[in-house]
Amino acid sequence: xxxxxxxxxxxxxxxxxxxxxxxxxxxxxxxxxxxxxxxxxxxxxxxxxxxxxxxxxxxxxxxxxxxxxxxxxxxxxxxxxxxxxxxxxxxxxxxxxxxxxxxxxxxxxxxxxxxxxxxxxxxxxxxxxxxxxxxxxxxxxxxxxxxxxxxxxxxxxxxxxxxxxxxxxxxx
Numbered sequence: 001x002x003x004x005x006x007x008x009x010x011x012x013x014x015x016x017x018x019x020x021x022x023x024x025x026x027x028x029x030x031x032x033x034x035x036x037x038x039x040x041x042x043x044x045x046x047x048x049x050x051x052x053x054x055x056x057x058x059x060x061x062x063x064x065x066x067x068x069x070x071x072x073x074x075x076x077x078x079x080x081x082x083x084x085x086x087x088x089x090x091x092x093x094x095x096x097x098x099x100x101x102x103x104x105x106x107x108x109x110x111x112x113x114x115x116x117x118x119x120x121x122x123x124x125x126x127x128x129x130x131x132x133x134x135x136x137x138x139x140x141x142x143x144x145x146x147x148x149x150x151x152x153x154x155x156x157x158x159x160x161x162x163x164x165x166x167x168x169x170x171x172x
Contacts, residue, residue, distance in 0.1 A: 027054040029080035031100045036088035041120055041170070045084070077103050083113060085162055087127045088120040092137035098155040105158035117167030128163040130156055 028049055032042045042058065049056045057076045077083065083104045091097050107113040119127060126132030141152050 023079075024081045025055070025079040026057045026076065027081050028056045029077050029083045029104070030056065030058045030086065031083060031097065031104060032058075032086040033088050033091040033094055033097050036090045037086055037120055041088075042086055045086075073100065074103055077107055078111065080107075080113065082116065083107070084116045084118060085167075086118045086120050087122055087124075087163065089122055089133050091122075092127075092130070092134040092159070093140070095141070098141075098159075101162065102154055102158040105162055108162070115162055115165060117162050117165055119163075119167060119169045119171070121171055123171075124163055124167070124169055128160055130159060134159075 030042060030046060034042075037043075046056055046058045057080060059073060059076075077100065085101055085104060104113070104115060108115045117124075117127075122134075123132055126134050130138045138152065138156065141155070142149075145151050
């Protein structure tokens with residue numbers, strides 16, 4: 001998947017946040033693996049950010065395996081000033097999460113979106129290098145997408161980049 005982060009078309013909607021030449025609908029977009037963190041860490045993070053008055057996009061729809069990322073979700077990423085990526089033990093097993101993360105990395109590069117990685121119960125070096133708890137997921141993806149090696153390479157590149165930004169390590 002190659003998500004394009006083209007410029008968002010300006011709108012006269014007063015609910016949009018205007019920062020320079022780009023308009024935003026959301027202050028924060030949260031990318032997370034629901035089975036790992038939805039009802040715990042991410043639920044608390046979301047509630048805290050909302051209490052602080054931020055407009056937060058958190059996808060609460062459980063997606064079926066193999067389903068591709070929706071255009072609406074890609075738009076929400078582009079329409080967010082900041083993205084938080086919560087890397088957890090099962091994050092890399094979800095192609096949906098990996099596609100979302102790649103779109104976030106593209107928006108970071110093209111739109112200068114701020115990205116904050118959070119390493120929830122995972123070693124940041126395992127995320128950066130796709131080893132440890134992430135190694136098996138990438139072995140499976142390499143086999144599953146053997147006819148689309150560029151897709152797996154894109155996930156690895158985006159993950160290495162985002163995990164290298166230096167984030168918050170939340171273990172134990």
